Amino acid sequence: MAAGAVGPCGFLAVLLLGGLAAGVAGTTGFIKSPLSQKRLTQDSVELYCEAIGNPIPEIQWWFEGNEPNETYAQLWDGARQDRVKINATYNLHSTSTIYIANLTSDDSGMYECRASNDPDRNHLSKSPKVKWIRSQANVFVIERPEVKGYMNDASVNRILTCNMTEPSSAIEGHEWMLGDKIIKKDTESSTFTSYTIEGKVEEHSGIYECVYKTNLETNPVIKGEVFVKVPPQVMAYKKSEHGNEGDTGVLTCKNPSFPPVTSWNWYKKGQEPIVNGSGRYIIKSSGNKTELRILKLNIEEDTGDYHCNATNSQGSGGATVNLRVRSRLAALWPFLGIVAEVLVLVTIIFIYEKRRKPDEVLDDDDGGSAPLKSNATNHKDKNVRQRNAN
Numbered sequence: 001m002a003a004g005a006v007g008p009c010g011f012l013a014v015l016l017l018g019g020l021a022a023g024v025a026g027t028t029g030f031i032k033s034p035l036s037q038k039r040l041t042q043d044s045v046e047l048y049c050e051a052i053g054n055p056i057p058e059i060q061w062w063f064e065g066n067e068p069n070e071t072y073a074q075l076w077d078g079a080r081q082d083r084v085k086i087n088a089t090y091n092l093h094s095t096s097t098i099y100i101a102n103l104t105s106d107d108s109g110m111y112e113c114r115a116s117n118d119p120d121r122n123h124l125s126k127s128p129k130v131k132w133i134r135s136q137a138n139v140f141v142i143e144r145p146e147v148k149g150y151m152n153d154a155s156v157n158r159i160l161t162c163n164m165t166e167p168s169s170a171i172e173g174h175e176w177m178l179g180d181k182i183i184k185k186d187t188e189s190s191t192f193t194s195y196t197i198e199g200k201v202e203e204h205s206g207i208y209e210c211v212y213k214t215n216l217e218t219n220p221v222i223k224g225e226v227f228v229k230v231p232p233q234v235m236a237y238k239k240s241e242h243g244n245e246g247d248t249g250v251l252t253c254k255n256p257s258f259p260p261v262t263s264w265n266w267y268k269k270g271q272e273p274i275v276n277g278s279g280r281y282i283i284k285s286s287g288n289k290t291e292l293r294i295l296k297l298n299i300e301e302d303t304g305d306y307h308c309n310a311t312n313s314q315g316s317g318g319a320t321v322n323l324r325v326r327s328r329l330a331a332l333w334p335f336l337g338i339v340a341e342v343l344v345l346v347t348i349i350f351i352y353e354k355r356r357k358p359d360e361v362l363d364d365d366d367g368g369s370a371p372l373k374s375n376a377t378n379h380k381d382k383n384v385r386q387r388n389a390n
Helices: 008-022 328-389
Strands: 028-032 037-040 045-053 058-065 073-075 084-090 094-100 109-116 133-142 146-151 158-165 173-178 181-186 192-197 206-213 222-228 240-244 249-254 263-268 281-286 289-294 304-312 315-326
Touching: 028 109, 028 133, 037 045, 045 058, 045 109, 045 133, 058 084, 058 094, 094 109, 146 206, 158 206, 158 222, 173 192, 181 192, 192 206, 240 249, 249 304, 249 315, 263 281, 263 289, 289 304
Parallel strands: 037 133, 146 222, 240 315
Antiparallel strands: 028 045, 045 094, 058 073, 058 109, 084 094, 109 133, 146 158, 158 192, 173 181, 173 206, 206 222, 249 289, 263 304, 281 289, 304 315
């Protein structure tokens, strides 16, 4: 077929869209229709529909469940205990999206996108001249298989395991994840999978996910979780902090381990716990980070070691920060040192110039006497020549 030629189907599509754009009253057509999907309970689903017509058509969403006597019912934004969200825009044409969160088995059924631009489409007593056009999609909500996760209690090389009961589809592999990072993957079809933590468990705490891979075109991903919990592994942002007298000192501690810290406390060595807001102390703690601010630092009172302590469900841990307070004049010492060096250098240059000046004057006198001696010699030679002439 020559370039730019349009086949029979393409010609009909162009004709339909051209007629709609030209403003054929009462004509409505779908540009995009919703697609059937398969989901697990507790997941979410989103269906999309797009229609064109003149005037711009209205879009509605209807649902029919799988029960024998159940009939179609219209869905509204906020339905099913606010789990249904419907967004629609009416610009050059109509678009509408329905989103259903936290799916249950009762959400399985036929979802229907209806479009119409007939003026009497919503009239209670009149029948519309043009019936609603419809596009349907099935949503299958499958009961989520149970995935049980465990961790052994060995002191070295903890082993994390996941086991799926009653899989809903064929397993095509596994992945182990820590955060957004994939730490292990395979292509085995077993319902059992494991991961070994090598080294100290305190350095590898967190929420581990075991992911069961299935046919992504028809089945969603199934996940399980294993929690690796340790007492707080507290670290000081800096082991030693410096501040100038009169300024504000800031000491910081953090906890990179799991679970998060439930409470933070600060102590000065040999003293009672510091109370937030008391005296010159301000404590700001959020999750796995804490900060102690000391206002108007004093050399005698504030210099020393400070201890931050964290507590979570597994125990407690802490770290020590040493605070050194410098005098306000401490910042001037480098400048004063430079000034002293310049003064010493200038003094040395002055003394050197003073001592070498007489020698230079003496050299100038000696240089001036030489011509006098030369002139005397010339006169003497002249007198001798005059006597010989006589």
